[in-house]
Each structure stands twice: as C-alpha cells, then as structure tokens.
Amino acid sequence: DGGITQSPKYLFRKEGQNVTLSCEQNLNHDAMYWYRQDPGQGLRLIYYSQIVNDFQKGDIAEGYSVSREKKESFPLTVTSAQKNPTAFYLCASSLRTGYTDTQYFGPGTRLTVL
Amino acid sequence: GQQLNQSPQSMFIQEGEDVSMNCTSSSIFNTWLWYKQDPGEGPVLLIALYKAGELTSNGRLTAQFGITRKDSFLNISASIPSDVGIYFCAGSETSGSRLTFGEGTQLTVNP
Numbered sequence: 001d002g003g004i005t006q007s008p009k010y011l012f013r014k015e016g017q018n019v020t021l022s023c024e025q026n027l028n029h030d031a032m033y034w035y036r037q038d039p040g041q042g043l044r045l046i047y048y049s050q051i052v053n054d055f056q057k058g059d060i061a062e063g064y065s066v067s068r069e070k071k072e073s074f075p076l077t078v079t080s081a082q083k084n085p086t087a088f089y090l091c092a093s094s095l096r097t098g099y100t101d102t103q104y105f106g107p108g109t110r111l112t113v114l
Numbered sequence: 115g116q117q118l119n120q121s122p123q124s125m126f127i128q129e130g131e132d133v134s135m136n137c138t139s140s141s142i143f144n145t146w147l148w149y150k151q152d153p154g155e156g157p158v159l160l161i162a163l164y165k166a167g168e169l170t171s172n173g174r175l176t177a178q179f180g181i182t183r184k185d186s187f188l189n190i191s192a193s194i195p196s197d198v199g200i201y202f203c204a205g206s207e208t209s210g211s212r213l214t215f216g217e218g219t220q221l222t223v224n225p
Contacts, residue, residue, distance in 0.1 A: 102147060
C-alpha cells in the first residue's frame, strides 16, 4: 500500500559524525519536505524539493544537506556542522496541484547525538 | 518563517466532553489543515479546508475555515481516551507556497 517510509526509526550518532536519514514515498508525489521537531514545539522546515534535481532551503537549513535524484527519495544528511542535532525528524510529501499542497507525513526518525 | 497562533496550548478534559481549539493568522490563507500527532509518530491529516466558510466533518471531528480567512477552528465531540495527542493546525497563503504550522494543542482525556 502507498505511503511514506522513514528509516531508521531511532538513530544514534557520536558527536562530529555525519548521518543520513532516509525518506521514500510511493505516492507519486512531486514535492517532498524535511521538518525538525523539538520537544513541546511545532514543526520547523529544513529543506524542501518541488521537483527532481531541485531543492530549496527552509527556515533552519544550516548544518543540513539534501539531494533529490529520484522522485521517490529525499534523503537528509545531518552534518557535524549542525550544533544541536538531537531532535525528531519528519519527512512529508505532497501532490502538486493547482489548488493546494496538502502534505502527508512519514512516521519520523528520532536522532540522538551522544 | 511566520507562525500561527494556536490555542490553547494544552487541555485537560474528562471523557465525553467536547473540545474546541483554534488557530489565527495575521495573513489571509487559502488552505487550512488540521493534523493529529501521537507520541513518537508523524502527524496524520484529519481535515483539509479549502474555502472560506467551509465546514467539514470527519466522524466526531468538525473543522471550519473562518470567513475572514485568517482563522480556523477544530471541534471534537464526545471525547474518548484515544483522542489524546497533539493537534496541529497548518495553513498556506497561496497554492504552491509553504505550509505554516501552529505550535500545537496537547490534549489529555481523563477516563
């Protein structure tokens, strides 16, 4: 069945290491997004991509990088330059229409830096 | 980015009570969305609203797109324990623009 998958569910890394979070969707959606969520807070946009081979910075892009080589996949790399990487990361996708861009979310990845 | 003003921040209610929460924006929106997030999971879309004045129901949930296009309301009737979670509103100003999210309403339902 269709949906958005994120892996792994839990991820631990040592300080100074880069780590890549996976996001895959089989909904045939054009646009994909990465958000960060900290305890008790809302969602903050990291990066988004409206089409393959193109992406834009969101509000908190520093210390993160992305790629969009395939329509189905939008991996996020948390680099060692990210000062406070421990957080819950959510991937979303939307079907671009001329009317609205309702976003659907994956189950999330909880990243903990040790 | 712009933030929506979502209230209340938290609610503690008894099972069977009705619940109401709302979001307001300083900008005019053309889409309002309501999501529910369970602990450790991604948000799940509950209701999507696309026209000013629109009133849409999904089971015990009802949401409205405010006439001014600057606010939206979510009501839950006859709450049950599984309604516990965080409810987020989100809106977009134009088609193709980014979503702006509220900070969430934490709902606790006591049996």
